Amino acid sequence: MSGSLWLKPPGPGSGPGSGSGTLPAIPRPRAGDPGPAADPMDELAERLDVFIASAVHPDEIAAVLESDGMTDEYIRLTYGRDDSFALAEELYARVPRSFPEPGPAPDPWRVSLAACLLRGVIFALPGLAYLLGAPLLEGPQDRLGLPAGTLTLLAGALIGWVWDQTLSHRAYSWLGLGDRAAAGRTLLVGAPVGAVLGTVAALAVPGGPPFSYAFAAGQALYVGAATVLLVLGRERLLLAALAPMAAGAVAVLVVDLPVPVRVTLLVVSLLAACTLAVRELPLADGLRTAAHRIRGWATRRPARVGPVRWQMLRGAEEEYTPRGPRLGDSVPFGVFGLGTGLLVLYAALGEVLAGGPAEAVAAPSAVALTLSMGPAEWLLHRFRSGSLSGLQGARSPRQFRARMLTTLTRCLSIYLAVLLALGLTGTLLWPGAPGLTGVRVATLLLLGAVMWSGLLLQSFGAVRPAAVVCASAAVAQSLALLTGLGQPRVVQLVVAGTAAAALATLVCLLLGRATAHR
DSSP states (O other), X not given: OGGGGGSSOOOTTSSTTOSSOOOOOOOOOOTTOOOSOOOHHHHHHHHTHHHHHHOSSHHHHHHHHHHTTOOHHHHHHHHOOSSHHHHHHHHHHHSOOOOOOOOOOOOTTOOOHHHHHHHHHHHHGGGGHHHHHHHXXXXXXXXXXXXXXXXXXXXXXXXXXXXXXXXXXXXXXHHHTTOHHHHHHHHHHHHHHHHHHHHHHHHTSTTOOHHHHHHHHHHHHHHHHHXXXXXXXXXXXXXXXXXXXXXXXXXXXXXXXXXXXXHHHHHHHHHHHHHHHHHHSOHHHHHHHHHHXXXXXXXXXXXXXXXXXXXXXXXXEEEEOOOOOOGGGTHHHHHHHHHHHHHHHHHHHHHHHTTOOGGGOOHHHHHHHHHTHHHHHHHHHHHHHHHHHHHHHOSSHXXXXXXXXXHHHHHHHHHHHHHHHHHHHHHHHSTTOOOOOHHHHHHHHHHHHXXXXXXXXXXXXXXXXXXXXXXXXXXXXXXXXXXXOSOHHHHHHHHHHHHHHHHHHHHHHHHTOGGGGO
């Protein structure tokens, strides 16, 4: 800045070499001069004063800066800092802490417990269909000691687990962007494709009884319809569709229903679910919109939708064009669904698949894990609600982390207690179920911790590491099963324990980051 004083040659009596030997006089500011330029850091700190003062960690400030579109290049040119994190740390140090007293604030994570429990029941009810179809699924046992149609049904179910999770996430992403029509179109295309893929996978398994392929096709159709209704929040409609099948399954525990009655109940519930799903989808509206577009293209050019003006924190207006969710972001959710689905399957059939007796089927464990998804969802929302109050009430990163650790321990303990109660109840009520020994209890609770921790990491935005851990655990148990390595119960316990420890480590790494809870 001193160089600007010598842009003009020094005159007599000033500057070096003059006889006066004094420094040049600094002119007084004239009336109306704007004065020295304001420091952009002071301006930014003043603009974000309230938010910076209440931030628990500099990462919260960095997240706001990045979400507002401040790139590292802009930060270097405007504020002279390397990136958003360096800028956030300086803002955090510059503005004194000032935490407002926590008061009543809207809680977006508050959900109804009854609604979550209803979803858990809906997740488990389709399993009753196997009771109705059991007489028609009977056949010669394969080399694993299972009915021949079991592998046929499992092949279709595996495809359903992967496709259902992927499709659900993509549809939910559109709903999160406020575009319900796009979510409907995604379901309209994705649900039939998933049904076809599940049916093809089942047909690719040879040796099953004829009815097993028809049952697998119906299973694939139901998964597609249920996905549509659950994503669109129509749980009660789906429950009504399942009522005939559920009533028949309860009846067969008392009286032996004729085969035609069993098939009729299965078909009625399937048709009801598919009809309700089609009714909820924008099928008619989509056809009308397509017709209007075709007519419009024939007569005139379609109007161009201009970009949205987005007001940035730094005061400049930039053009921002909304973009839809990327397809690749939904794939990890499908991988996570496959991994957890296989772990639940091995919890029920692991010993039988390893050559054990058919009496070793631990169906109550699989049912307990499925039913527990309702309470797990509610407790996950309670944890996220607790994170909001923690962000409001904590005065330091250490205090915030301690609060979150306490909330996590409480929610996870409640979930495991509910899971244990479901497992014990199912074992007592299920005819011929194997006893719930100490190893089985430990495996069940570890699997529950894996599933709940994985869902928590999903809510943190860390679905990829969760998917990798769960998929790796499923692959390890599959390899142990194929190679005959180790005793099945011990393998299940070791795999579940290792996966639970890995996910717990990931959760602890993210637990103290305020940005993970937003």
